Amino acid sequence: MNTGADDSAEEALLVARAYLSAVAEPPAPALVEFIAEHGALLAADRVHRGRLPSRVFDEVQARREHVRGRRTLEAAREDGxxxxxxxxxEWPRQRFSCFAEATAVGLAEVAEPIALWVRGAASVGVTVDTSVAVVGARAASGYGEALAAEFGYGLASAGHTVVSGAAYxxxxxxxxxxxxxxxxxxALLACGVDVDYPAGHGRLLRxxxxxxxxxxxxxxxxxPRKHRFLVRNRLIAALGAxxxxxxxxxxxxxxxxxGTAEALGRPVMAVPGPVTSSSSVGCHAMVRxxxxxxxxxxxxxxxxxxxLGTAASTEVGGPSRTTDRLEQRARQVHDALDGAxxxxxxxxxxxxxxxxxxxxxxxxxLEMAGFVTQSEGGWQRCAP
Amino acid sequence: MNTGADDSAEEALLVARAYLSAVAEPPAPALVEFIAEHGALLAADRVHRGRLPSRVFDEVQARREHVRGRRTLEAAREDGxxxxxxxxxEWPRQRFSCFAEATAVGLAEVAEPIALWVRGAASVGVTVDTSVAVVGARAASGYGEALAAEFGYGLASAGHTVVSGAAYxxxxxxxxxxxxxxxxxxALLACGVDVDYPAGHGRLLRxxxxxxxxxxxxxxxxxPRKHRFLVRNRLIAALGAxxxxxxxxxxxxxxxxxGTAEALGRPVMAVPGPVTSSSSVGCHAMVRxxxxxxxxxxxxxxxxxxxLGTAASTEVGGPSRTTDRLEQRARQVHDALDGAxxxxxxxxxxxxxxxxxxxxxxxxxLEMAGFVTQSEGGWQRCAP
Known part of the structure; x- marks a missing residue:
């Protein structure tokens, strides 16, 4: 890697990270650890020269002479x-802290990303500050899609950024x-942000x-590659609360x-549906x-x-029926007057x-409460 | 209470229990305790004479001079x-043992019944030996009724007696x-077994x-009275496993x-449904x-x-896709051949x-496993 003398320190860092982001197939736990140890500039230089511990070398060997940091970065910028x-x-430091905790317990496959390629002007950190990941089947039912749209609308309206994978x-x-x-x-993609995938979602992505x-x-x-979707999923899990x-x-x-969210310590929620729907089988199994x-x-x-304590909990409950207020014995007396x-x-x-x-x-x-009345023939119920 | 000298011991007991069952409105925790202490014969005699502790007296005062054990029993027999x-x-001793445990922790309202009036020839104890209570809303949806019928059929076919309340x-x-x-x-009723309630279920009951x-x-x-349905519910909860x-x-x-089942230590299960259905709101709330x-x-x-261990657990799982068997790195190589x-x-x-x-x-x-093949141009995927 060759950085010009007139580059600002940040630009040098960006070029180094662009190179490092392209040189290894994520997740690259050994490389991520190596960067954390040496800093991005020195790490990029050493990867380029090939002076590396063998674990890191294995992750970068195939591409280290073929990718170019500055060229990749400049081409990206030209494309917005x-x-x-x-x-x-703006790095989503807090959200990604779960990776450090996970790697500490040996979950190498959930390593932090080396960098994020981003389309859109908003700050990443601010945007995911109060976020929720909403995911599900591509082959969804109309019921599922309607609910996902409702949750997306409701969460967003309440100030929670919806994080998802842009799939059908x-x-x-x-x-x-x-x-x-x-x-x-x-939207977190399993391919470059310039790749319209799935093809029918180009307009949605824009x-x-x-x-x-x-x-x-x-x-x-x-x-996009099959395994990249699974690798990408850890970022969706990490970026949602x-x-x-x-x-x-x-x-x-x-x-x-x-499963990844669970490993990262994030709460997992599932929406029930008709037990006759194959699209809900996975949700029911997770709850069960x-x-x-x-x-x-x-x-x-x-x-x-x-x-805890910041969300107003809304209790599910039907309208209170009047005799519900009566204690058991009073209700027995009231019941005894039934129709008679x-x-x-x-x-x-x-x-x-x-x-x-x-x-x-x-x-x-009961009379004072307006439930019964006394007449010459005896006690009787008041009309409801 | 007056039992003839030629009555067998069992007949005397039945007459005594018939009287005790009619003399107090269930649940009658003080009377149940009194009977356990003195035996049914002596307890019935003392209730009839009115020589009782005040807690018991309160439960029987209103009816003790108005009900007749032998007459009630004989009329019942004439009606089958x-x-x-x-x-x-045949008393369902094992199922009802939960009441003793519940009253031990102060749940008086879940007292054991004094006797059971039964229509049908089968042994109560044997019939509920492997039983499950299946309950739910009267105002059920078509979805709910179809599922209840399916579970009823499936449980019964597998040898589990379905216990329920005969409601619509x-x-x-x-x-x-x-x-x-x-x-x-x-079917556990909240009225006499000779009362066709609900009216439209006479044929079903028969x-x-x-x-x-x-x-x-x-x-x-x-x-039937409103409070009797709540009291009856404890028997449904107790008689199902x-x-x-x-x-x-x-x-x-x-x-x-x-709720009663939970208090009695019975597992509660709930069936999910569309979140848009008001008939499933209670089930979802219980699971949540x-x-x-x-x-x-x-x-x-x-x-x-x-x-534990007697039911064959059937795992929910889709058909295994071939590349699922590949470990992560092998899949990455396989993915890299995608279409190219x-x-x-x-x-x-x-x-x-x-x-x-x-x-x-x-x-x-990968070649040995039949996923890739080598040609002059290099490696390529095998047709699936």
Whole structure:
């Protein structure tokens, strides 16, 4: 790597990170550790020269003489793509701290990205500050897509950035919901941010960049590959304060994202659906096994991802019926008057099984509360 | 109480229990305790004479001079109803042991019944030996009723007796499923077993008695009352090894049964549904709060109610896709061949980011496994 003398320190860093980001296939745990140890400038120089520990060498050998940091960075910029690196203020430091914790317990495959290639003007760190990942099956049902759009709209409206993977089905619907709310949303791609993938989502990706961000750890031009989706999923899991799986079949990429989120210590949520729908099988299995919390409404999700006590919990409950207020014995007396016209206290005692003393004590209270009335024939119910 | 000298000991006991069952409105914790202490014969005699501790007296005062044990028992028999009492072999002793444990921790309202009025020839104890309660909303959806019928059929076919409350909606569908399977099912009523309630279920109740049982702790002729449904629910909860709530609104009797089951130490299960359905709100709330285990299939239910290790667990999983068997690095090499025709090991190394050494080691293994093949132009994928 050759950096000109007139480059600013930041520019040198960006060129170094651009090179490092292109030289190894993510996740590259040995290289990430090597950069953390030596700094990006020295690490890039040593990778280029090939003076490396063998673990790092294995990760970079194939590409180290073939990729160019400055050229990759400049081509990206010409295409409106910028590079965000850990040394910058907008790096989502807090969200990515989970990687350091995970690698500490030996989860090498969830290494932090070396850099992020970004389309969109907003600050990455600020945009994901209150974010929720919403993911799910590509082959989603209409039910699933409608819910994903509703959650996307609701979360975005409540100030929670929706993070997803821009795929067909649930991902796209969640992004669309957020875009419809006029709020930023973040799409994490498994290919370069200049690659329109999936092909039918070119317009959606462009509309996302207007307020939100399209992000990839893969340099521009990188084609999507099957394994890259799985590797990318760790960034979706890390960038959300929690992951909501709207629909997932028995085997799914969303299940993989949920598993990674769990490993990273993020709460996993799953949305139930008809047990007859194959698109909900994965969600139900996650809830059943205790991996995921069941959520049915945007408010449920906000409650899970909000620091304790900051979200207003809304209780599910039907309207209170009047006799519900009555204690058990009073209700027994009230029940005993069911349809039977007027009755004496003695009759009510026999019917309800309560003692005459109890019935005589309860009747005036019921009368005062407007439930019963006394006539010549005896006690009777008031009309509701 | 007056028992003739020629009555057998059992007959005397039945008459005493018939009297005690009619004299107090269930649950009658003080009376139940009094009977346990003195035996049914002596207890009935003392209730009749009115020589009682005041707690017991309060429970029996209103009816003790108005009900007749022998007359109630004989009228019931003439109508084909028999009385089952704790002193008999068929008493569901094991299932009801939960009441003793619950009263030990102060749950007086879940007292054991004094006797059971039964229509149907089968032994109560044997019939509920492997049983599951299936309950839910009266105002059920078509989805809920179809599932309740499916579970009823599936559980009954697998040898699990379905216990429910004979109400419209979920209860009725669950009973019907079991009847369709040609197996016994148990209906617990909140009124006398001679009262056709609900009116439209007379035929269902009669078909249940052919192989199964219609049971009530209320003597024949007792009309249904609102509070009796809540009291009855504890018997449904106790007589099932677990309770499945198929559909429940935000407030529901099924929720009450589930709460009682929880208090009695029985596992509660709930079936998910569309989040857009008000009939599933209660089920989702129970799962979300951790009160209920999510179940979607008959097998899930059997797994929960079976003693550990006796039910064959069936894993949810899609068909295994061939490349799923490949380890991560082998898959990266396989992915790198995506569509691109033939490629050299060097090209594959650059594309996959793996070292040339790794790629050279993986290619022969992939070839042997039938994933790739070598031609003059280089390596390429085999047709799937």
């Amino acid at each position: 793509v910028r590079l965000v690196v850990p040394e910058q203020h 089905g649930i991902d796209g619907a969640a992004h669309r919901g957020a875009v419809t709310a006029g709020k930023p949303t973040v 509309s996302i960049t207007e307020q939100g961000l399209v992000i990839s750890e893969y340099p521009p031009g990188t084609p 929690g992951v909501v799986v709207v629909e997932a079949g028995a085997r799914s990429g969303a299940g993989n994202t949920a 096994s205790g991996k995921a919390i069941l959520v049915t409404r945007t408010d449920d999700i906000i409650e899970v991802v909000s620091p 016209g007027a009755a004496s206290a003695e009759q009510l005692a026999r019917d309800s099984g309560l003692s005459l003393r109890q019935v005589r004590a309860l009747l005036p209270a | 109803v028999r009385l089952v009492v704790p002193e008999q072999h 909606g979920i209860d009725g569908a669950a009973h019907r499923g079991a009847v369709t399977a040609g197996k016994p099912t148990v 078909s249940i008695t052919e192989q199964g049982l219609v049971i009530s702790e209320y003597p024949p002729g007792t009309p 677990g309770v499945v709530v198929v559909e429940a609104g935000a407030r529901s009797g099924a929720g009450n049964t589930a 709060s951790g009160k209920a285990i999510l179940v979607t299939r008959t097998d899930d239910i059997i797994e929960v109610v079976s003693p 025709g033939a490629a050299s090991a060097e090209q594959l190394a650059r594309d996959s980011g793996l070292s040339l050494r790794q790629v050279r080691a993986l290619l022969p293994a």
